[in-house]
Amino acid sequence: MQTIFKEKTYKNFINNEWVDSPSQETIKSINPANKEEAVGYVQSSTKQDLDRAVEAAHQAKKSWRKIGQAARGQFLYKVANILEENLEDIAETMTREMGKTLPEAKGETARGVAILRYYAAEGMRKDGDVIPSSDKDALMFTKRTPLGVVGVITPWNFPVAIPIWKLAPALVYGNTIVLKPATEGAVTAAKVVECFGKAGLPEGVFNFITGSGSVIGQALVDHPLLNAITFTGSDNVGKNVAKSAAARGIKFQLEMGGKNPVIVANDANLDLTVEAVINGGLRSSGQKCTASSRVIVHEAIYDEFKTKLINEVSKITVGNGLSAGTWMGPCASESQFNTVKEYIEKGKEEGATLVYGGEVLTGEEYANGYYIKPAIFEEVKSEMIIAQEEIFGPVIALIKATSLQEAIEIANDTKFGLSASIFTTNISNLLEFVEEIEAGLVRINAESAGVELQAPFGGMKGSSSGSREQGEAAKEFFTAIKTVFIKGS
Incomplete structure (x- = not known):
């Protein structure tokens, strides 16, 4: 009741x-x-x-x-x-x-x-x-x-x-x-x-x-x-x-806040990675300062990763947070709702391709709420607004990289430096990432969002x-x- x-x-x-x-x-x-x-x-x-x-x-x-x-x-x-x-x-x-x-x-x-x-x-x-x-x-x-x-x-x-x-x-x-x-x-x-x-x-x-x-x-x-x-x-x-x-x-x-990157190396466990990207990017409707907003994927596994990601995101149930079975609730306010909509339009205007979602949800269940379907963009360039500014909403930007070195350069190409993660099974990859990434919270084979209460939390640069x-x-x-x-x- x-x-x-x-x-x-x-x-x-x-x-x-x-x-x-x-x-x-x-x-x-x-x-x-x-x-x-x-x-x-x-x-x-x-x-x-x-x-x-x-x-x-x-x-x-x-x-x-x-x-x-x-x-x-x-x-x-x-x-x-x-x-x-x-x-x-x-x-x-x-x-x-x-x-x-x-x-x-x-x-x-x-x-x-x-x-x-x-x-x-x-x-x-x-x-x-x-x-x-x-x-x-x-x-x-x-x-x-x-x-x-x-x-x-x-x-x-x-x-x-x-x-x-x-x-x-x-x-x-x-x-x-x-x-x-x-x-x-x-x-x-x-x-x-x-x-x-x-x-x-x-x-x-x-x-x-x-x-x-x-x-x-x-x-x-x-x-x-x-x-x-x-x-x-x-x-x-x-x-x-x-x-x-x-x-x-x-x-x-x-x-x-942050503009937190996830790097997906060509040897990553893709099922684990997709689950973490979804949890890190879309839980709480993406309204976390540590949310995964940029996903930088090695070109060799890009298509497979994108297909798996879209398939799993399509299963997300959006609705009232008090209802059983709801995975993602609404944006927290009218102001945030409008902000997210504006960023989605900016992404389109800049030339990024919206490959999934992004529309305002309508119908009886959604009529009086601030509901947006999770959005996935591809063909995102690092200089685009949606790759540089904190959206604070359920929006994921996919960026293709030719190497780990390029991926790290893209990840660091922002004024923020709060959290970052990498998915790889190669110890050399993870050690290079730990050394080179400009972020206060560094996570390996785990979502970018979240920190344990007994550990120091904070960022670098403008974060x-x-x-x-x-x-x-x-x-x-x-x-x-x-x-x-x-x-x-």
Whole structure:
């Protein structure tokens, strides 16, 4: 039996209270599978709301730091347990809000639980090192110290996992938080915030505010009491965040997407490769920063690979993510839907050949949703827009290469460098790929999308500011090193 939902208005969470914005305006969140259905409403906040949130975090930062890393870890364990108890509800909300299939949404929420527990355990791990001193009568060591108030700006495509992989390390390492999620995923984010609220964190440690990026996001980056900003989102917005943060001299961390290549060598296992390309390129309707968008195939096996790929893509069921048997849901919003359509038209105009799909799906099942059939282009040249710009949709561009060396050159011919993969059974091929590819995440005989929570995640070139998220690497961003020298009197 399908759950009957009641539309709800979610407030801002400031200083451990759920509060309305004085603007008295709200933003409606639409179900992309049925645009006539509202998932809920969030606050259209003002700079006044933001000032309250940042001030609350500023007032709480000293006491939060002083309770110690172990105690902070215990709070994260509590949040993890509460999130796990609410997994079904949060996952279903995610599917309704941004279109991801229910199994994917459950998997993402479970990943959020795992991330919280991973960083909760950081509460009992070391926060520094002892260093030999040239003075035999002295003790010298380092310790990690929190940055202070950290702004967290997150996208809509992973409304549970991305906020949590930023929030959890920031909190356990002693920072206080102001979270601003993308409005398209803000209802799901609010449900995650409810879990933090129920865990009983001290007042002001965790604050949540919704609203437009141009108003709230920019004001957060520019706020004089902010000590650091971590951002995941579009390339253009990320560059503006970097400029603002650099001008103020605060620490910033950016993850800005990719144009991720998959190289298919002439000795690849094609069945394995086709499955991985489809999963990596089309799961979540291609709305992943690590999605496989360019598939560079050796000319010797190109035709066979293309035939197998089209055959398997034709089996994909597109529909409402809550429906059993749906493999791919709609685009997450009208804006993203229109963007994908525009890129498909650009591909045609540039001279690429659309060999499969790309049309808007119609009929009763699709009438009120943002549905596009997965698209496959061939005869794509590296300089084409569809081979250079991030589409963030279910579009795969096939590019033919005469050698591994040419394939790597094509793969590197982009401003992005987030993830990349190769399919080969030749160890020399994979070693050359690992050495030459310009990407922060390199995968062999596996899809380009995805990363394990205990491993560093981030890109090269225009994909990232260079610092890494997740795993132990998160400590490098969310803390500063203090060197201590002690000598007896």
